[in-house]
Amino acid sequence: MFYPQLHISPGMPGQDWLVLAMVMVLGVLAALLSLILYFLLRRRRAERLRIRWADIYGRIIQRTIFHEDAGERDAMPVPVVVARSLGRPQLRQLMIAQLIGAKRAISGTAATNLVQLYRQLALDRDSLHKLASPKWHLQAQGIQELATMEQRDYLTRLYRLTNAQNEVVRREAQGAIVQLYGFDGLRFLDVIDTPLSEWQQIQLLRLLQHAIGTPEENIFRWLRSPNVTVRIFTLRLIAEQHLQQMIPHVTECLLDLSGPVRLQAIRSLGELAATDSVRSLTSAYQAEGLAGRLAILQTLGSIGVQGDLEFLDLQLSATDNRIKLEAARALARSGEEGLQRLDRYPQTNHSPWKEIFQQAKSEWVL
């Protein structure tokens, strides 16, 4: 033993182990510190590289955006030094990122030029390479890149990935097909048995915002899908795309077995300003719970219920104050007659109606 021992209490084993452990800890500590230094240096180098080239690439992209007459294949002007710089993978990724950023914001001929530059620089190979990676996040990134840069040539690869093991990859692949093929890309809704998360629905609806064509033939099927989330998504799609002709079918969904579906149907009717569905909404009211009732009242308020103010009047005497408030709001929005009904209500000067009516009326003014 190499250290002086003071009072050696009997039965105190493990001291050597302790020293060993401490040495190990110090060793790991030293290793971590070196790792920190290493990563800091690497960061610095990568950052310097990025700064040097980001501006240059940006200018190339600008020139590409404004390039006229891009008929030929390798028509985009790219200086040799830039082309050579793309030998480095990090810089290629930097160029891809900038192209993606630009492509997302710009449309028209400028966008076509960007796609051409992407292919000209063979960056589609990088994106494709990512699809083959075992790491799911790289696959997902590759999918996004190919979809944003409109690489329809790789459809089969993308389609295969819609059945991938990893949920995120599946979702991105589905989104990619929709991005490339619009409503036709929604065919997977026929077979999907996993739920569509809210996030994915938001993504798909956004991708479909600028899609051309109409999905009508398929919508009938999707509204009857056994998958609840597909039904909800379809109802949202109908509302976003302003498919007025689907209103009768949306109204049918007020009788759907699933609560969330009925709720979405109510909301979609509001967005479609479905004045003819007022009767169906009021008849569905009784069977609904609180959430459904509130939604119906909100929808009635936004549609404008000229004919059925009596119905709203009745709800003013509901026990739940939230119902009272929504009914009052709907009446306040229904023009002169609605406001008069509020004033003529028997308890209009008693709490809580007094405060509720005041809020409903002032909101409309504000």
Next chain:
Amino acid sequence: MKILVAEDEPILIRTIEMRLKRDGHDVHLAEDGQQALDCLEAGPPDLIITDIMMPYASGLEIIAAVRARPWPKVPVIILSAMGQEDVVLEAFKLGADDYITKPFSPNELSVRVRRLLTH
């Protein structure tokens, strides 16, 4: 014509700048809401192009600030990724003259700018 462009995405703001410069305009850039408001201090531009979602102050605040000034009517074009009806309506209610959703075409923007400036 003096045009104020308020947009926080660097690629976009440069694209718009280049497009407008080619059309012969005098372009002032603001990379966030505060810079845009500061620019307004120097005097009224002939046209404003602004995003909605920006740091410090939103495009809607910019419109409100412009409309509150005793200047002759300055045309304002909104350029935003948000295309929902209620946002568009709100922008027009506050006084916007045009609303372009992203992704947008620079050529189309140029035409719309010309249209608003010749009125």
Next chain:
Amino acid sequence: MRTIWFISDGITYGFWLYSIALLSSYLFVGIFAILEMRQYMRLRSFTDYSLLASSPYVPGISILAPAYNEAASIVENVRSLLSIHYRNLELIVINDGSKDDSLQRLIGHYQLVRTDHFTEAAIPAKPIRGIYRSRNPVFHKLIVVDKENGGKADALNVGINVSSKPYIVCIDVDCIIEQDALLKMARPFLDSGDERVIASGGVVRIANGCEIRNGRLVKVHLPESFLPRAQTLEYFRAFLLGRMAWSRLNALLLISGAFGAFDKEIVVACGGYNHATVGEDMELVVRMRRYMEERRLPYKVTYIPDPLCWTEAPASYKILGRQRNRWTRGTIETLSMHRKMCFNPRYGRLGLLSFPYWLFFELFAPIVEFLGLAASVVIYLFGGLNLVSFLTLLGFILSFGILFSVLAILMEVLTFNQYKDSRDILRLVLTALLEPFLFHPFIVWSAIRGNIDLLRKKKGWGEMSRQGFTANKAKVYAKS
């Protein structure tokens, strides 16, 4: 003589065993955190959060910001909160009976008028004196509630009563929130599936020393002085390692007081914030989890490690001491209120893992340290201490602690890398080396004081004077 050696051994063994348990838990935390963080960073690398900013299907959020005597900075703070990117948002500032002119400043700057607002008092709270909204449509998201003074918990409950959105985010009004913060926090609520996400916690970062312009963080710097630096390190350990690890196990017990999103329906069902404790934020999360466990409802509490919220950390030992004192009392009160959960298999991982961990390793640790040290001194004076083994043990624990801090620093460098200046990272390493000597003992002492004060029935927050961010700005410019 023998007895003293025996006692000495016993204490050393006891100390040793406790330390091994504690350090092993750190080890597990480290490993889990790394795995969870890697997954999160990968997901984040290609997620386009701007999709959420404009979608109407993203759930509505009410930001609740109680304010008491913050007149110096309140207008600026509200301005920065209003610039948060989120469509379906309402910002509710609750003036908790401030004695200064906070309300008047807000009314003046934001063109507020008193409005009629029917409030269902779902949670009992002190009366509301008035509700104000802006005449200017640009500020339509702002609602200012003026009420009688009742403390932070009460103010938050009033905010809950007034709010109309399904999710609430409770913040301190002088926190600086990143513009994308809510987009990132809302994401877990959209992925949920079977398990209902009842709460989503965000990271608090230390704003001392950072450049702040117009209520927004422009550049991140390490704080100038040692104390906030040590706290920065502490927050790294807690947020990058600790919370990430617990989140992976879905056993996250605490959501930071400064920043968290909650499912309002569950909050109301649980009865809102509890006045009876100074740790009302922690207590609410525990109660919400308990509510779900008792009803056997599938649920999740998630956690976002992105830097989303920046706050000013105490820069003096005195104020830091008060803060830690309060935190300790809050923890004890919370654990005591819910002691039924301890080791109770009915509460799953919460009862068998989180609760005991919090009790033995967070709460008892300072006590064990303090008593262990005190006992060692006594035994040494009696001549029974094996000094070498004691020092070796101490050295081992110290090194492990430093190791953990350095791991947290490495994690930061690899993930968010907020401190772009490499020298700041090296300064942090230096801080990690000094911390066990200059910071940790003080924290332990404050915790002990907290225990003592609780036993003596001290209540309340004490004076927490804040300099405000404008004062700090002057300091930053003075530095350059």
